[in-house]
Each structure stands twice: as structure tokens, then as C-alpha cells.
Amino acid sequence: MRMHSTWAAALALLVATAPALAAQMTKVGNVTGDAARGAQQYRRYCIGCHGPAGDGQGENAPWVDPKPRDFTEATFKCRSTPTGTLPTDQDLFNTISRGFVTTAMPSWLPLSVQNRVDLVAYIKTFSGKWKTEKVGTPIVVPPETPVTMESILHGRQLFQKMECWKCHGPAGHGDGPSASTLTDSKDNPIRPYNFSTGTRFMCGTTNADLYKIFMNGLDGSPMPSFVDNLPPADAWDLVHFLRTLQPIKTPEAALWKAWLPSHASTLVPIGPDAEGQ
């Protein structure tokens, strides 16, 4: 009987801790991460900025702008999951592989897949949230709507209506009236994304990446989630308009450039003067 009680207690403990153990496990595709190996990689590549404790207080941190991510908060910008939730292992892996354009965070693509997955595993050891909270469920990105002038123009209206211009500026230059007042979750000044110089976004390069950015928001930054305010079709329209602001060749930009010369006079300038229209 005593033996049975012991086994029962052990089983109960196992059941109780199973979610936490599962949360600690890191897997990207068929590759399983190992935090111990990740610690070695972290020391070699990451510690200078993110610090020994993962708190973003590495010796380079004072000289880096934007500031390095504080892993102890488990707050991440690039997620496929809703705002306020933990990202998936794939999200963290993608971030390490891609880096952050216009920041000190480079792309670590040359590292082996195993090395990067190990890093993901180690990064997750810095916060207890990975043991107590569940990873968010990735949002479903619906099929993209056709790129048309109507879609682009509607996206332009949404850019005005959703007040994107207040931070990103009327022309997407990152110079809106609120731009200079923005701070991140650590009260560090932060600049809005400048569409006119960026060929890539913070969290990817595709239209779907851009869709996820403003539907999920960039946690830790002033960029909110618009998932409750934008129907998917509207979100795609906004994506199509934002693409016209970039200095790269895209189907949206080609359509826009062909249309604009003969219709420029019909456009109401984006900005405070267009409020309420």
C-alpha cells in the first residue's frame, strides 16, 4: 500500500510538471534544441550584447541602439502568435536566422540549424514564463487578396484612418508627429519603421510577414496589434498600400506608379488635414 502511494505521488508530480517540461522542450522541424549546447553558442555570439544573464545588459549594450532584447521578460517582437503571448520556437529560430534590419542584430544564417535551435533552447532558460505560460497559437494568415488599385487606395485610407501616419509619417518616412515621443517597454527611445529606406521589414520580407506584423503587433515596442480592428481583407489592403512606400520593385509599386501620374490631384494628402475624411 505504501509502495502504491509512492508511485501515485510520483505519477501525480509527473502529470503536474508535464506542461512545464513540454514548454521547456525546443523543437524546430525535426531538430531538437539543447540548452547546454546553446549556452556555448550564446557565449560565443550573443553575450556581448544580450549579457550573461540574458537581460540585455551586455558590455556592448550602452553603445547599441536599439537596445538588445531582454530575454528575462520573454517579450518578443517577431511572433506568429497574438500579442502578449510567447512566440513559437520557429519564431525565435526565424529571428536568429534573419536578424533585425537597421539594428545591431545580424543574421546568423551561417550557423548550422542545430546551433540556432540550441540557441533558441538556451534563450528560453532566461525567463520563468517558458515554464508557466503556454506558447501562443499562431494566427491564421488568410489567402492574400488580389493586388488592385482599389485595394491599394483602400489601404491608403486605412493608413490615414488607423493613424499609422502619426508614427510612420504621411509618406512612411518614420517621421510622424508622434515619432519623437515613442519609447519601448524599457523606456528607451525608439524610432518607427521608415518604409522609404527599408527594403526589408523587421520581421521578414514577404507580404504575409507584413500582415503578421500589424495584426500581432511588435511586443515591447509601441507598435500595437490591430487584429481586433482590421478585418483580414482590410489588412491585406493595408499591406498592399505599404508596399508602395518602399524603394523596391513590387507589383504594388508598379501599379501605383502607373496610376499615380494621372490621378495625383485626386488624392487627399495623408495627415492631420485629412482627419475625418
Added chain:
Amino acid sequence: MLEWLSDRRITVRWTRLAGVTAVLVGGLASVVSATARPTTVGRSAAALITGAGSRPAYVSYIRSESNAVGATAVDWAGHTSAAIPAFARKYDLPCSACHTAWPELNAFGQRFKDRGYQLGNDRDNPIWKDPSYWPSAFRTTPGWRSERATNQITSTDSFATVTQSGFDIGEADFLNLGTLYKDISFGFVPTGFGGDVTLETAYVRFDNLFNSSWVNLKVGKFELDNLLSEKRILTLSSTGGFYQGYHFLPVGSTNDFGIGDNQIGAEIMGHNENSYRRYSIAVLNENDGEPGLAGANDAGGGKGMDFNVTASQAFDAGKLGVERIGVYGYFGQRPTAFTYASDGVTVIPGTGSTNKSFSRIGFVGDFFLQNFEVLPFFVHGSENQALITGATQNATWNSYLVEAHYYVNPQLMFLGRADYVKMSQQGDPATPKTQGNSDVYTIGLRYYPIMFSRAGLSWHTEFSFGKTIGVIPMSGIGNTADAPDPGTVVKTASVLTALDFDF
């Protein structure tokens, strides 16, 4: 000290530059009062030593007086290039981000170099840096060394063992590399010591032409696209501070080429997104990187061109790491006839003709077993008989090495290397087949007490042992004179403990 070094024509060269690192080692000076003596090819030993091609640290190349034998030597392997803290300062990354152990590159560093010293984060253009930022760094290596060579001819003995030791410094490398603009990078690296400063590297590179990483054009003087970069070598002693196959020349050769020497020309190279797949094709002057169109042995370069072709492929081996293999081929020629000035003696540079060919082809690998790295290298060399004094047939040889590293962590590593040169066929059938053969074994460790994003320091300790048959050791240790006879075995040994630092 500078004067002393200069007067004695110390042949120390730590050249090593490869694109990025700068190191300097200097030669511990030296040791032997190697008096400049004419070689059979008409170029002074001193000129050979300090001349154009670049070489690794503490190394001076000396050619045999009577046979022009294989080669050259190193005093204390010097180096040029290596790790460039200027990049660490620019991007706020520690040395270990780009280097397995600086100056050797890891996969991330290789990609950074291949992209023209750009991270690709839209902040590579120097306009994003404070105007006070300069893309400059220097490297040198003060320390203590001991050299020993057997069977040396002295004033009192024909088979003496010469031992030399003392504190010394290596050459200094001034590494200036970076971007002039987005997708336009440059390199400018003076290196040397005393009166022997040379321009190791000077080029401009146009990166990502046609918006493709597969087309990058570099023009100027630069290191060949060697997967096993001698400019980033981790050994620094006189005996072990260079790869023998990168500089070996057979007995009697009038050639001056070395794979490890920086060359002047133009190179097209390309790579895929993660630089796992790479290629390069270079068109180069046939004068081993001598400026002013000069050529071998001051005889004047020719009007032809050399070609260098490389290709490599890396594989993601999971927990083992990133494994890379590569092949290469250098197909060169050297003139055997020249146009002379009115004095009938002075060669007009760049007028050489009646070219005769030579080649170096081989393969190289870089394999990881987690923290254990193995680097095999092989080269087959061939020289046309017209490039060898007294030859009636082409000369051929093989050189191969295996180098191993164990990285305890980013701040401590151990290394070892076995490096061989074996003649296959002498140009002169009367020359003993083994003359010029050489075996070198090296072990050492490097400890990096600091590992951050502003500067680098390494305590370097190394022991190297060499055995050369019938020629002056390539290391230059000893009296720099030929061995007493073609069959004499000259054994050399180097001990070096030094502080290798760059800022």
C-alpha cells in the same frame, strides 16, 4: 632597435592578411645576421625576404645561394591580417562572432568577409557610423623565442648546431579594411618593420553587382581566395608560422610564386546566401604581387597573366557543425626573355616574354566535430623546366598537411599540425630526389584573456620542429646558407611564447 633590425636585414615577416586581420608579429628579430647575398637568380636574399609577396608572420623567405632551392624562410612567423577589431568596434560584436579563434574565420566571419565586410543590416554604409570612426586596426606580437638549427656551416665548423634566443617582436600590420559606401569595400594594409614596410593589400571591391551575391569584383592587390588562409594562420613561430606548400619552390627554381603571397590583379567571386557555396576566378599579374610591373628576382614581369580558380561547398552536419571542402588551381607563367634598357643589363619592367608555365592544384577541407576542427590540405606543384636552372625536365612535388584545433571555449584553444613537402621529380635528374623535402610538426595553444568588441589579446605559446633535406630551411633559421651537401638533414626547432594583440 629599428636600426638594428634594418641593418641586419632581418627577414621577419609576419604577413598575414587575408582580408581581414591584422596581425603582426614581428620578427623576433633576429637572429641571424643574414647578410644579403646574391642568389643564383640575381635577386638578393634580402630582397626576397622583404620583397613583395606576403607571407605569414615571422617568416622570411630565403633562397639558397647555390641552388636557389626551395625556399624561403621564416624568421618568426609574422603575419599580416587576422582579426580586425575595427569591425568589432563598428558592429559591436566580439571577436568570437567572426572567428573560431582569431584570426581564423568561422562560418559567420566567412560570410561577413564574402559580403565585403558587411552584415547586410542596412547599416554597413559608413554614413551610419560616427564621423570619428576609422576602419583601422593594428596587430603585433612581442614575446620571447628560441631557434635551433643543426648542420650549419660556421666559421669554425661545417656541421654546427646554431642556437639563438631572446625577446623579439614581430612585424606590425596596419589593417585598414571596411566599406567606402554600401556595397563598395576596400582594403589597405601596410605591413612590416623598420625599412621593410610593404603594401600587403590595396584593393577596392564592388559587392553584390547586379544585386546578386554571385558577382563581386575586386581590383588591386589581395590575398588569393584561399580557404585555408595563411593570413589567418594560428601558428606564429619561425618554423611553424606558415604553410610550406604555400611557398615551396624546387631546387634551382627561378620562380617567385607562392600561394600565400598576395597578388595583383582582378577577382570575380560569388557566394550564396549563407556563403556555404563559393567560387572565385582571378586574373593576376605574373609577378607574385610585385608593384611597378616588376617581376621575379627583379628581372621584370611579363605581359601575360596568371589565373586562379577556387570553389568550395559547405554542409550543415547537424550537431557536428558546418563542414566545408574546396578545390583550387593556380595556373601561372613566368617570362624567360626580357627587353633590356640601353645599358644592356637593366630589365624594363613588364616586358618579359617567352613565358613558361607552372601550376598549383589541390584541395582543402575544414571539418568540425563539434569543438574539434580538422583542416586537411593538399597541393600538387609543377614547374616547367625552363624555370629551373640546369633542368632538363619539369619539376613536380606534393605538399600536404593536416591541422587540428580543439576549442575548449571561445577563449582557449589547442592546435597541432603536421606539414610535409615531398619532391616527385627534380628538374635536374642529377639532383637527389629527396633534396628539398621538408617535414614540420607544430603544437601550441592560444589563450584569449579578453574577448570583447574593442580589441583582442592572446597569449600564444608554440613549439615547432622541422626537418629539411639539403636546402636552407624555409623558416630561415640558422645561417641562411645552403646545407653542407644535398643530402644533409637540417633540423630546426622553434619555441615561441608571445602576446599577440590587436586594437
